[in-house]
Amino acid sequence: MNFKIWIGLLLFPLLIQCNSKQSVEVYKFEPLDSISFNSTLIQLGEKLFFDSRLSLDNSISCATCHNPSLAFSDGLLVSRGIHQRSGKRNTPSLWNVKNQDKFMWDGGVKSLELQAIVPLQDTNEMGGLITNLFPKLSDVDFYDSLAHLLYDRNFDPFVLTRALSAFQRNIYQENSEFDDWKLKGIVKDSGMVRGFNLFKDVLNCTQCHGGNTFTNNTLENNGLYAIYMDEGHFNVSLDSLDIGKFKVPSLRNVAVTSPYMHDGSFENLYETILHYEKGGKQHENKSILIESFTLTESERKDLIYFLQSLTDKRFLK
Template sequence: MPELAFSDASKTSIGIHQRQGKRNSPSLWNVRNQDQFMWDGGVKTLEMQAIVPLQDTNEMGGTIMDLFPKLSKIKLYDSLAHSIYQRDFDPFVLTRALSAYQKSIYQENSTFDDWKNKGIVKDSALVRGFKLFDEELNCTACHSGSSFTNNSLQNNGIYAKYEDPGRYNITADSNDIGKFKVPTLRNIAITKPYMHDGEMETLKEVVEHYKTGGKQHFNQSQHIQPFTLTNQEQTDLIYFLNALTDKQFLD
């Protein structure tokens, strides 16, 4: 849903025939800055990623062999394929076109950007919240850079035992159990629910989880350590996270 920064507001996404997906649908905002895709990082390019939901039985439930005879009959698609790629509408065209569109979903125009790039400060709570996030809590160990993610895979201790083992599904390495991709925090205020399975509904719940230091899973990231916040500090931290919402969503 574009108005939700291309997330869907569901705990786990609904696919073909109302089948329940296994994971939460992450935002596509600034996806061009990522170098691995899916929550488990199992796909390395946007072009390859486009094929995955098309053929997943819980998502679109199709096959490439069935899909392209239908799509190739649509004159507009075929005409554009010849105009842009000099070839018939085929899997190459589909994956490149989808990737090109997704890479265009990019903008950094939030209240935070006004302060960071232009020195415009509308509320000191933003500055205090970012200082907590960056310097005191070291959240930038994972949520770094302009997209607020280092694109790594981490176990953030949300469970002591994971029903969905995450990266382990790809590698079969027990050191990867419970590891999922660190999501961007851009537009985090409008892309709830949170975590790979949509387990948390509010940013306050997320902060409370990290305050506890996690459930101490054996693969839990060393960066997840317990901490305390005053009521004002927690308010400031969440204020900063809200300030990462792009202005177009505030109208």
């Protein structure tokens, strides 16, 4: 048996993350069936997600911008990378990404495996070529042992991207006040029900923010600007009809993932609602679904209450 595989199997219960800045965690060995395979891959992805060695200068990790306590967003207008460099766009939440087929605000990446490479190589984010991470990362015994255990190969970009994507697909839960109502009939406040009915039946917001994930996974121009400095999906397609089109985000945990829009231009939910009430700015590509409407202050409160009810209970603390 390959020596590294043997060591990995023998010491797997005691393997710990090699980043001394983080708490020590002991891993429990499980039989290598399909379930434990996925569990082990997810654990590897989680360790990588929090490892600052993925950045060029070892200063930031994926979790720096995708903070678990903020539903895997960061609360900033735009992301902040190595050397305190400002990114180009607001950091989107990773909540429920397993149900999505477009990534990045412009929808230019089609899989989580490919998406992982983008921030790693962006000079304003993690800062280097993915090839430069190796052998730095493959020399970490924990990573190399699990790579052999899982794929019978050295730790390389293939294993890195598969593990990160596996962890991100595991960031999924529907355990909110709204779900208590829909699944159990529990209503904490009737304002939530009024807000949802307003959202769905009166304003037809579900045309873009529908289903359990509250997104249709499409690209839309929502009239944010009359002239777009960041032209969205046009940067990918070079089709003028795509100017100003950005990914429709999920509204799950929206109350804890401010600021909003691709550039963080709205500080809170109230400002965001006012934008849609006004029907957005005039732009030739603006979605026909964006039309002005009028709400009373009481209706705005109900609508905001409903949006807040989509917050997973782990964040209510």
